[in-house]
Amino acid sequence: MLEISGKTNLLEQKSYKYSLQDIPDPNLYRDIYPYEAVPKIAFNHRRVPMGMPEEIWITDTSLRDGQQSVEPYTVDQIVQLYKLMSKLGGPYGIIRQTEFFIYSKKDREAVEKCMELGLRFPEITTWIRATKNDFKLVRDMGIRETGILLGREFMVTSLRLIAAGKGVVIAADKWGKVKTISQMVWLNYTLLMLWLFPEAGWAHILVVVLMGIVVATTAPTIC
Numbered sequence: 001m002l003e004i005s006g007k008t009n010l011l012e013q014k015s016y017k018y019s020l021q022d023i024p025d026p027n028l029y030r031d032i033y034p035y036e037a038v039p040k041i042a043f044n045h046r047r048v049p050m051g052m053p054e055e056i057w058i059t060d061t062s063l064r065d066g067q068q069s070v071e072p073y074t075v076d077q078i079v080q081l082y083k084l085m086s087k088l089g090g091p092y093g094i095i096r097q098t099e100f101f102i103y104s105k106k107d108r109e110a111v112e113k114c115m116e117l118g119l120r121f122p123e124i125t126t127w128i129r130a131t132k133n134d135f136k137l138v139r140d141m142g143i144r145e146t147g148i149l150l151g152r153e154f155m156v157t158s159l160r161l162i163a164a165g166k167g168v169v170i171a172a173d174k175w176g177k178v179k180t181i182s183q184m185v186w187l188n189y190t191l192l193m194l195w196l197f198p199e200a201g202w203a204h205i206l207v208v209v210l211m212g213i214v215v216a217t218t219a220p221t222i223c
Helices: 075-089 105-116 132-141 151-165 174-196 201-222
Strands: 002-004 011-013 058-060 095-101 123-129 146-149
Touching (some): 075 095, 075 105, 095 105, 105 123
Parallel strands (some): 095 123, 123 146
Antiparallel strands (some): 002 011
């Protein structure tokens, strides 16, 4: 029997049967794997002990990460998948957000068509490069939230992977942590300035210069 625990907010299985039994009919566990609903996950606190919050949700990346492993979706396919995610997530937004690319004309057309549907969930978010033009795209399209791709982080990660393949571990010291914190602060500052003052291109230039100084001074200790 499955019940939601008032203590852990988890779907829990109350009875345990681990002995091997030869029975005439198979136990298909239809309470866990029903035909008319998504399969459920029951926790017995023996293998996956954990506490769940009262509210949980999903941030989906099918339309971003998902397109990097298969043939790129067409605009119509993206719209249909977005509709299905909204239906699957329900009116309370279990699928709270989904990420889109906006690099190409096709990407932007898909985002615009999904926005025209007027669905509350999943909220449309984007994934951009750390460039002024990409920031402008986000602002002009009315996107409330975006992720930022930093090319240098990929280069550093690649360097560490190559070194690890040769048995060398390159760990970031305290200056690496200072660099990371500085990036977070200044990137958020840039977003705020470009949102409040669209014409303040100087803010972006200032941030790039300051970040460049931080990277240049910490690179010898990191790499």
